[in-house]
Amino acid sequence: MSGTSLDGVIDVALIETDGHDVVRPLAYYEHPYDIEIRDKVRKCFGKTQRDAAVDEAERLVTDIHIAAVNAFGQSADVIGFHGQTITHNPHDQFTWQIGDGQKLANETGIDVVGDMRQNDIKNGGQGAPLLPLYHQAMVARMQKPVMILNLGGVANITYIGAEGELIAFDCGPANALMDDFIKSRRDLAFDKNGSIAALGQAHGNIIDRFTRDAYFAKVPPKSLDRNHWSIDCVRYASLEDGLATLMEMTIEGVVRALEHMPTPPIAIYVAGGGRRNTYMLGCLRQRLSASLLPIDAMDWNGDATEAEGFAYLAVRSLLSLPLTMPTTTGTPKPLTGGVLYGANAIKS
Numbered sequence: 001m002s003g004t005s006l007d008g009v010i011d012v013a014l015i016e017t018d019g020h021d022v023v024r025p026l027a028y029y030e031h032p033y034d035i036e037i038r039d040k041v042r043k044c045f046g047k048t049q050r051d052a053a054v055d056e057a058e059r060l061v062t063d064i065h066i067a068a069v070n071a072f073g074q075s076a077d078v079i080g081f082h083g084q085t086i087t088h089n090p091h092d093q094f095t096w097q098i099g100d101g102q103k104l105a106n107e108t109g110i111d112v113v114g115d116m117r118q119n120d121i122k123n124g125g126q127g128a129p130l131l132p133l134y135h136q137a138m139v140a141r142m143q144k145p146v147m148i149l150n151l152g153g154v155a156n157i158t159y160i161g162a163e164g165e166l167i168a169f170d171c172g173p174a175n176a177l178m179d180d181f182i183k184s185r186r187d188l189a190f191d192k193n194g195s196i197a198a199l200g201q202a203h204g205n206i207i208d209r210f211t212r213d214a215y216f217a218k219v220p221p222k223s224l225d226r227n228h229w230s231i232d233c234v235r236y237a238s239l240e241d242g243l244a245t246l247m248e249m250t251i252e253g254v255v256r257a258l259e260h261m262p263t264p265p266i267a268i269y270v271a272g273g274g275r276r277n278t279y280m281l282g283c284l285r286q287r288l289s290a291s292l293l294p295i296d297a298m299d300w301n302g303d304a305t306e307a308e309g310f311a312y313l314a315v316r317s318l319l320s321l322p323l324t325m326p327t328t329t330g331t332p333k334p335l336t337g338g339v340l341y342g343a344n345a346i347k348s
Helices: 035-042 052-072 101-108 118-122 132-138 175-186 204-211 239-260 278-287 305-318
Strands: 009-017 023-032 084-089 094-098 112-114 146-151 154-160 166-173 267-271 291-294 339-341
Touching: 009 052, 009 305, 023 052, 023 132, 023 305, 035 052, 052 084, 052 094, 052 101, 094 118, 101 112, 101 339, 112 305, 132 154, 132 166, 132 305, 154 239, 166 239, 175 239, 204 239, 239 278, 278 291
Parallel strands: 146 267, 267 291
Antiparallel strands: 009 023, 084 094, 112 339, 146 154, 154 166
């Protein structure tokens, strides 16, 4: 798994699962995602037509995922391959994750399930978020209602109610904007612990415009492309104030997401790279009444969660079980999905 924030690693996770409520994480590995490849992928963001740049990026993305699986050194029955999102526009029923699933299967000798968003979006769903059913399996034996907040390239939530209600949607920007901004000013990958943002002041006029975006009033399910907002809004701000403003935008999106919950969650567990931003989590705690903890507090590996989730969905795809639901993506009915790419090599 590599998210839209392009945070520098390919996450590889091994799980054992029945595709229902049994999930046993077994191993995890981070494979370096070369900055040259990330830069070539970034240049493809927003594209809707294949060209030479997309072809090259797809080849590089596929090859580095092959290298990641081989370096992991674990055997498996199936690989869940998300690919690298370059464009997500559900309004036009379009989403594009580059990556050659057949080549990955051939080179690793392991069957691959990929293209997991396409069936949903072709049937009127948002195509995102895709992991709510995995989140539901993870908290099956916990007291509810609870919420999983994923702070990846964009922010999304999964709400699991006391009676099994499942609500999920993208709620605003997250790491992508902050990472893009600091890269443009300092050529750094991210603001570690939010230490630079902590030195700045959010620009209230920018936050006011941001919160008036029609997206927040839209009833979920709903999803976002990483480019729905851009760093242009803070182009005249200092580094510190720009990061503080973009961080406050993330916080406001989360706060507004709670307005769509039928009952306030008793706990919010934070996944994704943003859970390491201790300053942002501290600011979030000041705005929320629920307990807010990194997902690792439940003995889950917060770095592995997304990769584990796509492994889980690959098994559900093989069993023809739903990957998406009306309350998670807006699809008219529960839908399975994914494309199976059989390995040509003989598996051991």
